[in-house]
Amino acid sequence: MKKPNFYSSQGFDRLDRYRDDPAWLESILSSENSRLLPVWRNQHLVTRQHRPVSFPANRDGGLLALSGELILLGSDPEGVIWLALDISHLEQPEKMLPGREAQSFRDLRIVGPLIDRHSGALLAHARAMTYWHRHHRFCGDCGSPTESTRAGHMRICGNPACQRAHHPRTDPAVIMLIHDGDYCLLGRQPSWPPGMHSTLAGFVEPGESLEDAVAREVSEEAGIRVTDIRYHSSQPWPFPSSIMLGFYARAASTDIQVYGVELESAGWFHRDQLLNSPENEQFHLPRRDSISWRLIETWMHSEQRD
Structure with a gap:
């Protein structure tokens, strides 16, 4: 093939080697080189020109204070580290995000064909991961609540007698x-x-x-x-x-x-x-x-x- 299919994350490093390193994860939240992608009920924040909106993690502590599900996505070929933040629990998320140009949450099914391949791959990855988290909050074995771990790439059953590990599925x-x-x-x-x-x-x-x-x-x-x-x-x-x-x-x-x-x-x-x-x-x-x-x-x- 001359080029990969749309939504393929060619050249993207998923940084698996850092998922179990809490100190490293904490450091990237204050790094100049990391960005947050907000996700709300399977929708992404975009401008009127259909450009995805992201926020520098080191300057938007208020975004992290929204208590959303934080997921490490990885780094792009330029070395920028990307994280998804699921804020689906909010009823009116636009009012709680830092003010920018006109922007709104839109479904990737609608804006996908209108955005560039790099952005499309990032948003697809964020959407898939946040969807998995929202649908695996309880253990399929014993029904107990699960907790996110490994930078958002595993959920562990909170029942000490079970502790079943759940991994993202496709x-x-x-x-x-x-x-x-x-x-x-x-x-x-x-x-x-x-x-x-x-x-x-x-x-x-x-x-x-x-x-x-x-x-x-x-x-x-x-x-x-x-x-x-x-x-x-x-x-x-x-x-x-x-x-x-x-x-x-x-x-x-x-x-x-x-x-x-x-x-x-x-x-x-x-x-x-x-x-x-x-x-x-x-x-x-x-x-x-x-x-x-x-x-x-x-x-x-x-x-x-x-």
Whole structure:
């Protein structure tokens, strides 16, 4: 690949070696080289120009006083250390943050395609981690409250008789473009924006290989058998906590059967039709920050026909 997929954190050091060092963690909160990213109920603070807003940790002690969940994200190639601060417990967070230009909390699903790749990777990482924390406040074994540790990368059950360690999870999902000569298979779900068509996708089930999941999902959703399954690339997809594993596969059958459970429709679309997509409410391709778009775009411009 010439470039990584959107939301991929290429060149980002997650600083695992410092997660168990309280003295180091305390020192970065007074460092000139560390910044805080506030997260509120899965939303990020951005300007009207869709630029993410962050705060220097050493000058915004008031932000840390808000008693949010603090999570070490890591350092970027320039050496800036980034931390996420989850302030979801606040009802009106904008009023308690340092005053800047017009800014508001927005969902990454909306602003993701409008921001640069570096910012997108940071916000995706922060969103995924804060989501995990909010949904693992109690132990799955005994039901006792859990406590954050390892700079936000582990939660420990507070019950002395249990003390189960819980680690951040990501759900593997396959996403695949099925092709047959100059045609590819696209479908649409009823919950999608009007006209949107995309590649098929689904979660990997226990005891299943990735290739098995590709074949099963295509068969279940569209009644198509596939062969020549080939891996393309992956993408972190924090909506809410997936890793999308991208594949190509060749159709071994072409008679579509949609059962109406996950898809409302599916069809074979010619390469030229997609290259000249009207991009309107009658027909348009997926959002440009998604791996589904990457798979379609690569195939559209490929000379391969089978």
